[in-house]
Amino acid sequence: xxxxxxxxxxxxxxxxxxxxxxxxxxxxxxxxxxxxxxxxxxxxxxxxxxxxxxxxxxxxxxxxxxxxxxxxxxxxxxxxxxxxxxxxxxxxxxxxxxxxxxxxxxxxxxxxxxxxxxxxxxxxxxxxxxxxxxxxxxxxxxxxxxxxxxxxxxxxxxxxxxxxxxxxxxxxxxxxxxxxxxxxxxxxxxxxxxxxxxxxxxxxxxxxxxxxxxxxxxxxxxxxxxxxxxxxxxxxxxxxxxxxxxxxxxxxxxxxxxxxxxxxxxxxxxxxxxxxxxxxxxxxxxxxxxxxxxxxxxxxxxxxxxxxxxxxxxxxxxxxxxxxxxxxxxxxxxxxxxxxxxxxxxxxxxxxxxxxxxxxxxxxxxxxxxxxxxxxxxxxxxxxxxxxxxxxxxxxxxxxxxxxxxxxx
Amino acid sequence: xxxxxxxxxxxxxxxxxxxxxxxxxxxxxxxxxxxxxxxxxxxxxxxxxxxxxxxxxxxxxxxxxxxxxxxxxxxxxxxxxxxxxxxxxxxxxxxxxxxxxxxxxxxxxxxxxxxxxxxxxxxxxxxxxxxxxxxxxxxxxxxxxxxxxxxxxxxxxxxxxxxxxxxxxxxxxxxxxxxxxxxxxxxxxxxxxxxxxxxxxxxxxxxxxxxxxxxxxxxxxxxxxxxxxxxxxxxxxxxxxxxxxxxxxxxxxxxxxxxxxxx
Numbered sequence: 092x093x094x095x096x097x098x099x100x101x102x103x104x105x106x107x108x109x110x111x112x113x114x115x116x117x118x119x120x121x122x123x124x125x126x127x128x129x130x131x132x133x134x135x136x137x138x139x140x141x142x143x144x145x146x147x148x149x150x151x152x153x154x155x156x157x158x159x160x161x162x163x164x165x166x167x168x169x170x171x172x173x174x175x176x177x178x179x180x181x182x183x184x185x186x187x188x189x190x191x192x193x194x195x196x197x198x199x200x201x202x203x204x205x206x207x208x209x210x211x212x213x214x215x216x217x218x219x220x221x222x223x224x225x226x227x228x229x230x231x232x233x234x235x236x237x238x239x240x241x242x243x244x245x246x247x248x249x250x251x252x253x254x255x256x257x258x259x260x261x262x263x264x265x266x267x268x269x270x271x272x273x274x275x276x277x278x279x280x281x282x283x284x285x286x287x288x289x290x291x292x293x294x295x296x297x298x299x300x301x302x303x304x305x306x307x308x309x310x311x312x313x314x315x316x317x318x319x320x321x322x323x324x325x326x327x328x329x330x331x332x333x334x335x336x337x338x339x340x341x342x343x344x345x346x347x348x349x350x351x352x353x354x355x356x357x358x359x360x361x362x363x364x365x366x367x368x369x370x371x372x373x374x375x376x377x378x379x380x381x382x383x384x385x386x387x388x389x390x391x392x393x394x395x396x397x398x399x400x401x402x403x404x405x406x407x408x409x410x411x412x413x414x415x416x417x418x419x420x421x422x423x424x425x426x427x428x429x430x431x432x433x434x435x436x437x438x439x440x441x442x443x444x445x446x447x448x449x450x451x452x453x454x455x456x457x458x459x460x461x462x463x464x465x466x467x468x469x470x471x472x473x474x475x476x477x478x479x480x481x482x483x484x485x486x487x488x489x490x491x492x493x494x495x496x497x498x499x500x
Numbered sequence: 501x502x503x504x505x506x507x508x509x510x511x512x513x514x515x516x517x518x519x520x521x522x523x524x525x526x527x528x529x530x531x532x533x534x535x536x537x538x539x540x541x542x543x544x545x546x547x548x549x550x551x552x553x554x555x556x557x558x559x560x561x562x563x564x565x566x567x568x569x570x571x572x573x574x575x576x577x578x579x580x581x582x583x584x585x586x587x588x589x590x591x592x593x594x595x596x597x598x599x600x601x602x603x604x605x606x607x608x609x610x611x612x613x614x615x616x617x618x619x620x621x622x623x624x625x626x627x628x629x630x631x632x633x634x635x636x637x638x639x640x641x642x643x644x645x646x647x648x649x650x651x652x653x654x655x656x657x658x659x660x661x662x663x664x665x666x667x668x669x670x671x672x673x674x675x676x677x678x679x680x681x682x683x684x685x686x687x688x689x690x691x692x693x694x695x696x697x698x699x700x701x702x703x704x705x706x707x708x709x710x711x712x713x714x715x716x717x718x719x720x721x722x723x724x725x726x727x728x729x730x731x732x733x734x735x736x737x738x739x740x741x742x743x744x745x746x747x748x749x750x751x752x753x754x755x756x757x758x759x760x761x762x763x
């Protein structure tokens with residue numbers, strides 16, 4: 092393979108600072124090659140996703156294609172492609188109304204509440220846009236089991252019943268047994284446990300499922316292999332196909348649900364969102380029992396680079412993507428993170444999103460005053476509302492907050 | 501006429517040895533918890549379903565806190581993907597004080613939410629032996645319904661259409677077969693979108709109706725609950741009254757074709 096060392100392969104120039112510019116000149120490994128101990132899947136879904144994305148031309152769709160997609164009872168990738176296209180933007184009001192109707196049909200007015208807990212921020216990857224990246228000089232920390240328990244106790248006191256455990260992507264610091272122990276502690280306080288950690292092999296997912304976790308979220312960041320290569324300069328995460336097949340390995344390991352997401356603003360957001368939707372859609376066909384969820388993160392500023400922004404993904408485009416996901420898979424969960432402000436989040440859950448975090452801090456040890464050695468956060472949040480505030484704001488919008496929506500059996 | 505009305509007045513709905521007067525089983529999902537009481541009252545419902553996974557005892561938004569005390573709880577096993585998971589959820593429901601009624605939902609299809617009849621039969625057999633009043637949600641298949649009856653089900657709950665679609669009696673002919681052939685109450689569950697469809701199912705001889713989405717997504721939840729109640733009562737009365745003759749394409753001829761026969 093050839094490494095494109097110049098900057099033209101990076102769409103979003105706001106990511107670039109002096110350090111990154113220098114590092115882009117370094118020699119890099121083959122991002123398509125699996126590393127030792129990585130489980131290799133040959134299911135073909137990865138190839139199908141990339142092939143569908145390759146042939147997707149957003150500019151080829153017309154308003155009539157969009158209207159036809161809206162009129163369909165069940166929608167497929169072709170409808171999804173139209174709904175994500177520039178031709179759909181003038182029809183966004185109509186799209187949002189249809190999306191809202193589908194959301195109500197499948198979820199009523201229920202909105203699930205949860206919060207993330209960051210238990211470690213060590214990372215071995217060099218992803219040039221991420222605050223946790225191994226080259227970024229931030230305060231690193233990793234909670235021990237006692238500290239994890241303190242944090243979880245504080246979170247449970249807010250009334251939440253669902254927690255999402257996050258680590259940086261460091262196998263050597265945040266080992267699988269360490270994450271398993273965190274899940275076992277969480278079982279004492281929460282009914283639903285999700286994970287947002289580095290990709291694992293299917294037997295490791297089976298182990299963590301046994302510890303109490305039952306859904307995982309992994310963002311592909313971008314499905315464009317060339318851009319991916321330029322954005323992830325070193326570490327395990329550099330292996331593009333291993334990350335792409337993560338959700339399938341998790342399902343093989345017995346996880347109930349899997350979450351998908353492209354980090355909007357890294358590359359061509361329409362093609363990335365299209366690939367993420369097709370990825371989920373294809374896996375749902377193969378694993379009909381799987382509970383599918385989408386996240387719709389936009390790029391945010393990080394510590395030591397406050398210039399980073401989501402480029403051409405404005406609120407309008409974000410809403411378009413959220414609605415397109417809803418119309419492709421009306422039964423899927425959609426999460427809006429605190430990367431967005433309260434106004435945007437509240438409106439998105441009124442239309443199409445079904446899950447919202449509250450009382451969020453992306454730092455390490457930030458839920459408990461007793462923990463003195465704290466670690467820095469992954470990105471700057473835009474919605475700092477407490478659990479109680481989000482709960483009441485949902486009620487005020489005639490939405491029903493749901494604390495627990497699953498029984499681990 | 502008076503006799504017929506009297507008949508409906510003494511028309512108890514018997515389910516698993518328990519007697520009810522209402523034939524409307526109300527769902528509690530997809531709408532605001534503070535509307536549940538009004539919906540129950542307007543529906544005159546005596547049984548309400550709840551997803552055990554929504555129970556949050558001692559915490560906020562606990563559905564159990566909103567259900568009136570006089571109503572029989574019908575916990576469902578939603579979230580179960582196989583018989584084993586359904587059995588475990590049913591046992592958790594009983595341990596949580598939700599009583600002996602359980603609606604079995606085994607679903608391993610996230611898109612259409614269609615029930616798995618085979619796994620449902622397995623769960624029914626286990627739970628019936630443990631003394632549960634088992635109410636299995638199923639795809640209307642006669643053989644599966646017979647298996648459920650033999651496994652100890654208290655009723656059969658065939659779907660009219662996929663859950664939440666409000667598409668009405670898509671499986672009408674197959675539900676009629678169950679009504680005609682199975683000696684258990686047939687409770688039409690899922691897909692009923694309008695009071696008129698509930699009424700039609702009751703006219704067919706369904707013993708009761710279970711509805712949720714049609715009410716939950718209505719503009720006025722309690723008012724729609726009331727409309728369903730009236731429709732269900734009306735359909736039941738029509739069934740008991742005996743539906744009148746309907747004319748098919750070839751209406752009864754005043755001069756029969758066989759009128760010439762002399763022998």
